[in-house]
Amino acid sequence: MKPTISILFLSLIVFALACSREDAEENLNIDNPEIQLAIPLDFPSLNEAVHRNPPTLYGVELGKKLFHEKKLSGNNTISCASCHQQANAFADSHPQAIGIYGRVGLRNTPPLQNLAFIKHYNWDGNKRELEKQPLVPIITHEEMNSSILEAIGKISKDQAYQILFRQAFGDSEITPDRIYKSIAQYEYTLLSINSKYDKIKRNEGLQFSVIEARGYQLFKSKCASCHSGELFTDQSFRNIGFPLNPSTEEAGRGRVTGIPADYMSFRVPSLRNIAYTAPYGSFGQFKTLQAVLDYMAEDVLEADNLDPILKANGNRIPMTAQEKSDIIAFLHTLSDESFITPQ
């Protein structure tokens, strides 16, 4: 009996110690819980970088503030949100991005949505982790034209940031890494999963209209070999013969890999919220969805590395006028109004 008592007693002490330690830590640390991402069924796996930088309550709050922070630009006029506007599913409505002093960039601003599931970022996939991406617009001449130390110098004077950095990372030190991490955390939470299409998939009582249903069937046969899965992209890089960017800076993925077969290939874009992100194409070649489909149905540009799916069809994706409007009706079911509405 005696040993049992002492063991009990001992564990009581241990328990008490553990408790008091926990209390002490709680006083020192801010409660900054991880945010569970609501991952819908059938979505692809997360980019593994998400596991290394899981979004937390304050990390996301800080990231959101930084995302809207104009002081990240050289003359305090441009934030990430200037180009990535929520009303456009975090894209914009210009053919090519317009940054500081009205400078025009090389490419069209893509929407920011469901990025936690994407494996290569940008039109050419040159970045594989979201944490490595924010420095690019900050230093780019046509975008924000600043430097990370210049940006830190400006925001470190702001007490709101000192508090947020402490809440998110344990102390108020502002480092480039913490900026990149918190912005990425915020971006990981930009999930668009509440379109009509999603609700129908989840059997929430909605139904496709007759036209939408026809469009869905056509989409599955004509488009889904590339715009596949729940993100509506297989995340591969392909040349589908869209009109070429006149800038000699552009080579698509060939600029990155140096592989001739990647010349003018771009990541297959997600088609979620596509109705909100006009104009279309890597430099905004097309004003409307109709224009995109008209072009694809007609005759795309010939190239050695033109995608085999188009080559097999005589450099086109044949569609009648009715088929096009059916497909466009289906594409509108991918619009997620809650995603473009500020909470």
Next chain:
Amino acid sequence: MKNLTNILFASALAVALTSCEKSEPAANNVTLHFNNTFKDKTIVLGDANSTQATINTSANGQTHQFSELKYVISNIRLVKTDGQEVPYNINDLDKGATVIDHSKAATLDYVLSNIPTGDYKQLKFGLGIKQEINTLDEVRFPKFYATASANDTKMMWEWGTGYRFTKIEGFYGSDKKPLSIHTGSTLDGKREDPSTYIPGVNAYRDITLSLSETAVVGKGSPMITIKADFDKLLSGKTNTITLTSGRGPNDNATPNIHTADQMVKFVDNLGGNSKNDNSGMFSVVSVKN
């Protein structure tokens, strides 16, 4: 008398000390002097209408001239006659890397300080920056970052978040079409683990040059003159290149960065193909001890 001896002794000591202080570091400097040429002629830069600019002719008969010429040297190592390699701040871009800018005479001499006394037979350096530190890390290397990002330098490659390794602007052909050749790495991956470097190209080139004469460090301050022969740009050991303008996959004149496979041909000519050529356009023409 005793006082005077003391004073004399003290002043002798002082003199000895100060002279030591002065001569020591100076004696252990090595200056790398870069002479940028077309074959044996030092390049004169100029715009399209310049009558002074040096005009070179490539193996394929294309005339060309430069208006701007810059490149990055880093990862410098000196090798002693006994084979011992002495690295010079190879992981510190602020202390061990420089931008050679042909339009700024001061940048053509790069002074290495506190080189250990000894006899040296070989010089190694990188054209460009090795992948592990090619990250535009402004916090770690503020000085180099400031130099590279300055408006009159522009040796930063924003979309690749790395540095430009060479930047050449100029003109070619009888109608003086613009040429614009920039090189840099397009790799991405965990910096510390090269097996993760995908999907791009590595434009860093490691250069090894035998010294034409032993450089004796300690007694004097040797100056090593390195010729960078930009004739090799188009007429190199690895590739004979014809410039063409346009935006096709094989057009390479303006700016060639648009396809990394065209860029690599210039990189291999300038810095060697890292197989059977590890000197590219560089050679040591003299060592002055």
